[in-house]
Amino acid sequence: MSSKHYNIDYLEETGRFLKTLKEYSYNPFTNISEGTVIDLGCGTGMDVSNLGKLLGDKVTIVGIDHDETMLNKGRSSYSDQANVQFLQSEASTIPFETETIAGLRAERLIQHLKEPENTMLEMRRVLKRGHPLAIIETDWASLTFYNEYLPIEKKIISFLTDKKINNGIAAKKLTAYMDSAGFKDIKIEIFPFIIRTLKEANEYLWIERMIDEAETEGFINQQEKEIFINAMHEADTKNYFVCSINVVIVSSIK
Structure with missing residues (x-):
C-alpha cells in the first residue's frame, strides 16, 4: 500500500481540475515586481511555471520539493523558462537566508507534514516583513457522498483523516497555525x-483505491466496502452520482 496520496499523474490531473482555484491563489503575489517567490512542495512544477509567466522575468520562482523525481519532471517540462528554478529540500528547512523571500505559496503540502508548526515558523523566517503567504489545502473532513450509507462514509473519512493522510484535518487548522506563527491579516476562502x-x-480523489485501503486497514469490513462501492457504481450508471469536497485558501502577511 502506497504511503502517498499522490503521484505525478495524480498531481497533473488534479492540477487541471483545480485550474480556477490555482489562478485565484496567485492573487496575493501579483504586486511582486522583483525578488524571489517560493512554491513550497511544488511537485512537478505546474504552479512554478504559472507564477513565472505571471510575475515576469524580474521575479525568480523557486520550486522546492523533497521528491527528486517530481523535481526532475519540472526541470524537463519548464527548461525554457529562465526565471524558474527547482531545489530539493524538506519543507522544514527552507534553504534561504532569513527575510530574503518576497512571497511564499504552498499547495496541498501541510496535510502531509507530521510537524506542520515547524514548517510554518520556517516559512515566516524566510519571508520579508510585509510580504505574503498563501496556503491551499484539501479539507478531507468535508468529503461527502450523496447516498444513504452515512455510517460507512464516516468510517471512510475517518480512515483518510486519521490514518492515510499525516495531517488529514490540516485545512481546518491553517488559520490557527498562521496565527500561532505570528502571521497577520489572515483571510480564508x-x-x-x-x-x-x-x-x-x-x-x-482515488476514491475506490482509498476505500480498498480503508478495508485493508480495518476501518470498514468487506461487506461495508462492497455496499458502498456498489452504491457508487449504481448511482453512476443511473446518472445521479455526486460527491463534494472543499478546498480552502488561507492567505496572510508577515
Missing part, C-alpha cells in the same frame, strides 16, 4: 468542488 461521475472521483 472556501471553494466547494462537485464531482458528478465515478470516473472523476477516481481520478481526482
Whole structure:
C-alpha cells in the first residue's frame, strides 16, 4: 500500500481540475515586481511555471520539493523558462537566508507534514516583513457522498483523516497555525468542488483505491466496502452520482 496520496499523474490531473482555484491563489503575489517567490512542495512544477509567466522575468520562482523525481519532471517540462528554478529540500528547512523571500505559496503540502508548526515558523523566517503567504489545502473532513450509507462514509473519512493522510484535518487548522506563527491579516476562502461521475472521483480523489485501503486497514469490513462501492457504481450508471469536497485558501502577511 502506497504511503502517498499522490503521484505525478495524480498531481497533473488534479492540477487541471483545480485550474480556477490555482489562478485565484496567485492573487496575493501579483504586486511582486522583483525578488524571489517560493512554491513550497511544488511537485512537478505546474504552479512554478504559472507564477513565472505571471510575475515576469524580474521575479525568480523557486520550486522546492523533497521528491527528486517530481523535481526532475519540472526541470524537463519548464527548461525554457529562465526565471524558474527547482531545489530539493524538506519543507522544514527552507534553504534561504532569513527575510530574503518576497512571497511564499504552498499547495496541498501541510496535510502531509507530521510537524506542520515547524514548517510554518520556517516559512515566516524566510519571508520579508510585509510580504505574503498563501496556503491551499484539501479539507478531507468535508468529503461527502450523496447516498444513504452515512455510517460507512464516516468510517471512510475517518480512515483518510486519521490514518492515510499525516495531517488529514490540516485545512481546518491553517488559520490557527498562521496565527500561532505570528502571521497577520489572515483571510480564508472556501471553494466547494462537485464531482458528478465515478470516473472523476477516481481520478481526482482515488476514491475506490482509498476505500480498498480503508478495508485493508480495518476501518470498514468487506461487506461495508462492497455496499458502498456498489452504491457508487449504481448511482453512476443511473446518472445521479455526486460527491463534494472543499478546498480552502488561507492567505496572510508577515
